[in-house]
Amino acid sequence: MKTIFLIGYMGSGKSTLGKALAERCEIEFVDLDDYIEARAGKKIREIFADDGEAAFRELERSSLLEVSEKTNVLVACGGGTPCFGDNMKLMNERGTTVLLQTSHDRLFERLKCGRAKRPLIANLSDEELDGFIDEQLAKRMPHYGKSSETFDSTLLEDADQIDGTCKIFISRFGLPLKNNQQQ
Numbered sequence: 001m002k003t004i005f006l007i008g009y010m011g012s013g014k015s016t017l018g019k020a021l022a023e024r025c026e027i028e029f030v031d032l033d034d035y036i037e038a039r040a041g042k043k044i045r046e047i048f049a050d051d052g053e054a055a056f057r058e059l060e061r062s063s064l065l066e067v068s069e070k071t072n073v074l075v076a077c078g079g080g081t082p083c084f085g086d087n088m089k090l091m092n093e094r095g096t097t098v099l100l101q102t103s104h105d106r107l108f109e110r111l112k113c114g115r116a117k118r119p120l121i122a123n124l125s126d127e128e129l130d131g132f133i134d135e136q137l138a139k140r141m142p143h144y145g146k147s148s149e150t151f152d153s154t155l156l157e158d159a160d161q162i163d164g165t166c167k168i169f170i171s172r173f174g175l176p177l178k179n180n181q182q183q
C-alpha cells in the first residue's frame with residue numbers, strides 16, 4: 001500500500017479517522033503530533049510555550065521526514081503540516097495526500113471542545129475562534145488545495161458514524177482489512 005497522509009484543518013477528524021482505520025486495517029498508523037511529542041519528550045503546548053512555533057515547525061518537518069521513509073503507513077498530520085516549507089511536495093512525492101473536509105460549523109463545534117491541547121486557539125473566545133477558523137482556512141487553502149484527493153469527514157460524531165465513514169474510506173482507497181474485519 002502506498003503511504004497515505006491525512007491532512008486538513010484542526011478538527012477535521014484526521015486523528016479520529018486515522019485511529020479508527022488502524023483498528024480495522026492491516027496498516028501501521030502514525031499520529032504525527034504524538035510522534036513529535038514522543039521525540040521531544042513534551043506536549044505540543046509545552047513545545048509552543050517553551051521553544052516557540054518556529055521550533056515546533058522544525059520538529060514537525062524532521063518528524064515528517066522520518067515517518068515518510070516508512071511504507072504501508074497511514075499518517076495523521078497536524079493541521080499546519082502541509083503549510084510549511086515543502087512539506088506538501090514531500091508528502092505528494094512519498095504517498096497519497098487526502099484532504100479531510102467538513103463545514104465551518106462542524107469544525108467550530110469540534111474545536112470548541114478541543115481547544116486546550118491546541119496552542120494556536122487555546123486562548124480564543126468562542127467568537128474569536130469562529131473568525132479565526134475562516135481567516136486561517138483562507139490562508140491555508142492554497143496548500144491544502146495541493147492534495148491529491150479529498151474526503152468528506154463530516155460523519156465522525158459517534159461509533160456508528162465512524163464505522164460508516166471508515167467503510168467508505170477503506171473501499172475508496174483500497175486499504176487491506178485485518179483478518180477479523182468484514183467490509
Ligand code: S3P
Pocket residue numbers: 008009010011014015033044077078079080081117118119120
Ligand atoms: C496545528 C494543529 C495541531 C498541532 C499544532 C498546530 C496547526 O494538530 O499540530 O497544535 O497549525 O493547525 P491538529 O490538527 O491535530 O489539531
